Amino acid sequence: MLIADALLQGILMGLLFALVSLGLTVIFGVMDIVNFAHGEFLMLGMYSVYWANLFFHIDPLIALPVSAVVGVLLGLASYYCFIKYLLRGPAIAQLFGTFGLMLFLQYFAMFLFSADYRMIDKGLLVGKSLSVGPFIFDWTKLAAGILSLIAFAVVYYFLHKTKTGKALQATSLNKEAASYMGIRTDRMNAIAWAIGGGTVGMAGGLLVNFYYAYPMVGILFVMIAFACVALGGFGSIKGVFFAGLLVGILEMIFPVFGHLIGSDFLGPHFKFTVVYLAYFIIVVVRPQGLFGWKN
Amino acid sequence: MEKLKDALDFSDFSKAERIGLVIFSVFLFAFPWIGAGSFTTTVMIQFLLFSLFGMGWNTIGGYGGQVELGKAQYVGIGSYTVALMMVWWKVPFWVSMPIGILIAVGYSFIIGYPLFRLKGHYFAIATICTSLVLKDIFDNWNLVGAAKGIELPIHDHPDFLYMQFKSDTYYYYFIMALFYIALFYMNWFRKSKLGYQLRMIKDDEDAAESLGIDIRWCKIKAYSIASAFVAVGGGFMAVYNLYIDPASTMELSLSIKIALMAMLGGAASLWGPIIGAAFLVPLDRFLGSWLGGQKGLTGIDFMIYAALIMIVSAYQPRGIWGIIEQFRKRGH
Numbered sequence: 001m002l003i004a005d006a007l008l009q010g011i012l013m014g015l016l017f018a019l020v021s022l023g024l025t026v027i028f029g030v031m032d033i034v035n036f037a038h039g040e041f042l043m044l045g046m047y048s049v050y051w052a053n054l055f056f057h058i059d060p061l062i063a064l065p066v067s068a069v070v071g072v073l074l075g076l077a078s079y080y081c082f083i084k085y086l087l088r089g090p091a092i093a094q095l096f097g098t099f100g101l102m103l104f105l106q107y108f109a110m111f112l113f114s115a116d117y118r119m120i121d122k123g124l125l126v127g128k129s130l131s132v133g134p135f136i137f138d139w140t141k142l143a144a145g146i147l148s149l150i151a152f153a154v155v156y157y158f159l160h161k162t163k164t165g166k167a168l169q170a171t172s173l174n175k176e177a178a179s180y181m182g183i184r185t186d187r188m189n190a191i192a193w194a195i196g197g198g199t200v201g202m203a204g205g206l207l208v209n210f211y212y213a214y215p216m217v218g219i220l221f222v223m224i225a226f227a228c229v230a231l232g233g234f235g236s237i238k239g240v241f242f243a244g245l246l247v248g249i250l251e252m253i254f255p256v257f258g259h260l261i262g263s264d265f266l267g268p269h270f271k272f273t274v275v276y277l278a279y280f281i282i283v284v285v286r287p288q289g290l291f292g293w294k295n
Numbered sequence: 296m297e298k299l300k301d302a303l304d305f306s307d308f309s310k311a312e313r314i315g316l317v318i319f320s321v322f323l324f325a326f327p328w329i330g331a332g333s334f335t336t337t338v339m340i341q342f343l344l345f346s347l348f349g350m351g352w353n354t355i356g357g358y359g360g361q362v363e364l365g366k367a368q369y370v371g372i373g374s375y376t377v378a379l380m381m382v383w384w385k386v387p388f389w390v391s392m393p394i395g396i397l398i399a400v401g402y403s404f405i406i407g408y409p410l411f412r413l414k415g416h417y418f419a420i421a422t423i424c425t426s427l428v429l430k431d432i433f434d435n436w437n438l439v440g441a442a443k444g445i446e447l448p449i450h451d452h453p454d455f456l457y458m459q460f461k462s463d464t465y466y467y468y469f470i471m472a473l474f475y476i477a478l479f480y481m482n483w484f485r486k487s488k489l490g491y492q493l494r495m496i497k498d499d500e501d502a503a504e505s506l507g508i509d510i511r512w513c514k515i516k517a518y519s520i521a522s523a524f525v526a527v528g529g530g531f532m533a534v535y536n537l538y539i540d541p542a543s544t545m546e547l548s549l550s551i552k553i554a555l556m557a558m559l560g561g562a563a564s565l566w567g568p569i570i571g572a573a574f575l576v577p578l579d580r581f582l583g584s585w586l587g588g589q590k591g592l593t594g595i596d597f598m599i600y601a602a603l604i605m606i607v608s609a610y611q612p613r614g615i616w617g618i619i620e621q622f623r624k625r626g627h
Contacts, residue, residue: 034416085609092362093612095419096558099551100604103597110594215594219547223427226420234416273431276424283417284409 005135006252012137012145014248019148019203020221021228021240022155023075023196029172029235030192031087036098037078038225039218040105041197045071045204046213047113053120060123061143064205071201075193083193084186102218109215117212140209151202152241155195159237168192172235220272224251227279233288250274302483312566323471327464334584336463340535342576343470344528349557349568350477351524355517356554357562358490360497362415365422366553368429369522371545372399373529375433378445378539387456392530399526400519407515423547430545444540447533458534466535473527481565484520493517494563525553552579559607561616570615578603 024038045067052063078101086097128139159165170178171188179185211217228247232239254274305313326339348366356363376395380386386394406425413421434442450459460466484490492513495503504510533539543549552575560571582596611617 028416032416034420082605082609089608089612091415092356092360092558092562093608095362095364095416096555097605097608100601100608103601104605107594107597107601111598223424226424230417230420270431270435273428276428276431280409280421280424280428283421284412287413287417 001134002256003253006256007249008135008137009141010249010252011245012141012248013252014245015145015148015152016203016206016244017224017228017248018241018244019152019199019206021225021232021244022152022237023198023200024222024225025229025232025235025237025240026155026159026168026172027192027196028229029237030168031175031189033083033087033094034098034226035196036095036222037101037105037218038196038200039220039222040102040109041071041074041200041218042204042207042221043109043213043215043218044074044105045201046208046211046217047109047118047204048201049205049208050118050120050213053123060120060205060209064147064202067205068198068202071197071199071204072194073197074201075195075197076190078197079190079193083189087189102222106215106218113215115215117214119212120208123209138210144206144209147206148203151199155199156237156241158195164191223272223279224275227275227282230279231282247275247278250278298483301486302479305482308565323474327467333463336467338577338580340463340467340470341580342572343467343474344531345553345556345572345576346569347470347474347477347528348525348553349560349572350481351521351528352553352557353481353521353562353568354484354493354524355514355521357557357564357567358485358493358497359514359517360493360563361514361518362419362554363422363518363521364419364547364550364554365424365426366521366525367545367547367550368426369399369403369525370529370532370549371429371433371541372402373526374533374539374544375439375445375529376526377530377533378447379439381447381457381533382445388458388530388534389456392527395530396523396526399522399529403519403522404515407518411511411514411518423550426545426550427547430541430547433541433545440540442541444538444543447537447539449537466531470531470535473531477524478565478569485565489513489516497563555604558612559604559614561614564616567614567616574615575600 020038020042023041024035027033027035027038048067048070049060049063052058052066053060058066082097082101086094089097123140130137130139130142157165159169167178167183168188168191170181171183171185175185178188207221224247228240228243230243231246232241232243251272251274254270305316308316327336331339348370352363352366355361373392373395376398377388377391380391380394381388410418410421410425433439439445450457453460453465458466458469492503492508495506495508496510496513500510529544532544536543556571556575557568558571559575560569560573561567579596579600582599585596607614613620
């Protein structure tokens with residue numbers, strides 16, 4: 001029973017993780033860059049919904065587009081103002097560069113909003129729960145899971161069915177060949193960053209309904225996203241979806257096992273340790289991930 | 296003997312560099328007599344400590360070209376070994392520090408073996424992961440003080456065996472000695488076989504492999520050397536601060552700082568980590584004490600710090616030393 005409950009909760013969290021990781025994998029696929037600042041986009045998405053709720057009394061669910069727009073703008077701004085210049089340098093400079101961006105956004109948020117933990121306390125769904133048989137779901141988590149699924153489906157449709165999406169995929173398969181076919185790489189990069197920022201911003205908007213917003217919240221989620229992306233195979237969109245689900249389930253079910261065995265050492269403190277370990281084992285044992293095609 | 300000669304031989308540097316080194320050394324020796332305040336002394340000790348860390352990182356990160364972002368776990372291993380052995384069994388520093396180095400090296404071999412199957416981004420993130428796992432374990436392990444950390448016993452009298460002194464000057468000279476050992480070692484290292492092999496690997500792994508270099512083994516060796524350096528620094532941190540916790544010794548930001556200083560100064564050059572530390576440590580400290588404490592300005596020090604990282608990585612990925620070399624070439 002406990003396990004079934006954890007499984008369902010894990011799937012809901014997993015859908016959200018998939019949405020968080022989606023942007024990271026798109027950006028990685030298109031331009032081979034690992035965006036450390038991804039978690040900070042999430043954090044700013046969370047804050048944008050929080051402030052919209054606090055100052056303008058907009059319901060967190062209705063404010064969701066705000067966080068998506070904030071994410072898109074953030075992605076575009078970081079690409080045009082910074083990442084573009086970073087691409088000329090070696091890989092190590094790119095890693096440090098996005099890391100610098102991450103630190104900058106973290107402390108920018110701390111400067112503006114202080115280090116307080118903030119949580120939304122009023123909204124349509126906040127605090128309400130739905131009971132189906134023996135299971136109890138928080139409406140906020142249910143909404144987060146379902147909306148994440150919808151957002152993921154929309155982006156998936158965009159990437160696979162529209163012309164721009166196909167051009168994006170072509171760029172991630174082979175940048176040079178794509179540019180010979182008349183696809184503008186620079187524009188594709190910008191679109192990848194817009195998608196990346198938008199999806200993760202929206203994920204932040206969903207997350208803030210049931211999770212604290214604070215300046216350092218990003219690092220935790222970016223590590224989860226890294227694990228999902230690695231598990232799914234760097235650059236694979238289908239892969240990241242299933243990887244997200246798997247990580248979500250893993251993270252929920254692990255403390256339950258600890259509880260069942262009665263071991264303190266497997267307690268909830270270690271639920272993210274499992275994610276880090278999972279990443280390490282996956283990339284060492286199977287570097288291409290579950291569905292990966294880049295190596 | 297040959298090795299010692301190599302280590303002390305700076306003749307392949309330009310005259311300006313050698314003069315710079317002499318002036319810098321004189322300054323280091325004379326520093327405690329200048330009569331600087333205790334704050335400046337602390338900053339100098341931090342500077343030497345981070346130069347030591349950076350020089351260690353430079354073996355694998357600079358010469359080897361591997362983006363290693365998990366050095367903090369070895370700071371943790373070094374400092375926890377010293378602290379725990381002192382608290383539990385009253386083992387003197389001079390015994391526990393070498394043991395700490397041995398543990399760090401052993402651990403680095405265990406971790407390094409699977410780790411160096413990976414390349415590029417995969418490797419960088421995996422190093423972060425291993426470091427965070429260790430931090431999580433120490434954060435929750437009651438036997439080693441969990442997140443509260445451990446305090447080292449304070450002796451009434453200055454005690455050389457346990458490295459307890461009344462004045463910071465002793466610590467200063469001790470870390471300075473370590474710094475010079477590291478500097479001479481690195482001077483030998485860059486001319487050693489492993490040093491050349493690593494640079495070859497950095498330039499072109501396939502070519503290196505076809506020449507019969509065992510890439511993975513070379514990387515593991517360099518990684519364990521780096522870990523040993525960092526563990527020494529960690530041991531020093533334990534006796535100097537007299538208090539350690541996972542947050543101050545194993546935090547991700549420490550790993551980043553270590554790598555960043557070497558990169559900012561100029562990776563794969565002997566002076567790079569020193570220049571980087573000389574630049575970033577005072578900046579970090581002074582920004583922190585001027586701006587960090589002021590009301591309404593929390594975080595602005597790190598914002599400046601981060602902006603600097605962004606600018607350097609976008610415009611001069613070869614670091615400060617790269618800029619200096621560029622100017623020198625133009626001058627000729």
